[in-house]
Amino acid sequence: MIACIARAAALIGVAALICIACAAPAPAPTPTVTVTAAPTTTTAPTATAMPAATPTAPPTATPVTRNLTIWVAELPDAQAVVASELHRAAQIGDLHVTIVPRDPDGLLISLATDHLLGLPPPDLIWADQEALVGLLADNALAPIGIELPADLLPGLRTLASSNNTLWGAPITAQDMLLLLYQLDCSPPATAADLVAAAQAARTSERAGFVQGWGAARWLAPWFYVAGGAFTTPDGAEPTLDTPAMTTTLTLLRDLYRAAPHNGDSYTRGQRLLTQGFAAYAIDGDWAWATYRAISDTFQIGIAPLPSFNGNPTRPLIGGSLLMRHRDGQATPEDVTTLITTLYQPEVQLRLSAALGRLPARRELLTDASIQTDPVRAIAAMQVTDAPGLPPTPAVRCAIFGVESYLYSATTGDLPINEAPLRMQREALACLRQFVQP
Known part of the structure; x- marks a missing residue:
């Protein structure tokens, strides 16, 4: 992360200047109602109708846990922190997530390699704004399709959007x-x-x-x-x-x-x-x-x-975002569940403290845990009006x-x-x- 903009330039400037699986829940079995008809006889003068059998109740469908694969492009020290919060958020939505750590600098190459090998892509990707630029250039993303918090830092909204389309949900603010x-x-x-x-x-x-x-x-x-x-x-x-x-x-x-x-x-x-x-x-x-x-x-x-x-x-301003791969199978409901949880104040503050970054929400910048940290406190003084570069x-x-x-x-x-x-x-x-x- 030493020279973020220089990395972005390398993504687009020289190489030809740029060159989630969720099985749907199994349908509940269609209930079969068996009714025994009254037997017909030709020898008895009076036919006695047998009572109809009581219809059996349909079996209760066993919930199917949805599975998502999330690639996390972070340095090793941050991998465990991000993975822990993603697992917590998934449990709230009855999701199962598989976290795959990736080297930030090798993210695009890993995606291209898996594609050549016929391997399925991740459903979601956690990475920074420079990765977003490369993923968009490779046509690898689908719009994230959620409503961001009203107090999201403006520069983060800018760096995650192009052509009035939101391509990722910024979860942390950094690079100040x-x-x-x-x-x-x-x-x-x-x-x-x-x-x-x-x-x-x-x-x-x-x-x-x-x-x-x-x-x-x-x-x-x-x-x-x-x-x-x-x-x-x-x-x-x-x-x-x-x-x-x-x-x-x-x-x-x-x-x-x-x-x-x-x-x-x-x-x-x-x-x-x-x-x-x-x-x-x-x-x-x-x-x-x-x-x-x-x-x-x-x-x-x-x-x-x-x-x-x-x-x-x-x-x-820079940020880390959760993005949706265009060929992944994460549903809008899955994405909303995860991201809504990640924007909760307690989650934002945990990530901020553990990663040494700022929360993405402006109302949390005055929290005591930030104001008592010299680096984050000074960064918070500048971040409200910090511009973001659109991708x-x-x-x-x-x-x-x-x-x-x-x-x-x-x-x-x-x-x-x-x-x-x-x-x-x-x-x-x-x-x-x-x-x-």
């Missing part, structure tokens, strides 16, 4: 960028303050600022606040060649001046920060496991991203266009005034691959 700073530093309130503080903190032995320099996720928070958008409002065409892109790239170049002298990669930046050799960083909530693996005594200050152009910054070709091509030139524009190898137009042209060339007859 946060400002991290050494405890001997102070959290800046504005982007200009961050630039000044980072550049002042840079020395021959200490980097002033580190982040993922080549991924669009790190550009997006500033780009949205500057008035930019990756596509037109209808989502049909990229919109990268704008003054907002120039403004954003200028900020990123100013921040880059505080980057390490001898290596600016994302993984090196994480190590420098953990070891105290970087003053400030912007990184995601997903990175905590990495930091703890580097140092079990890791301590860092956490704050929301600084404001920009006088407005709160808007980092992108459309234009958006993914826009990301591809941005990432084609973002690093070189940030480092100064490409003039900033040339980068927006080049990004737009690259995005349009990508998009043309989708509209070819």
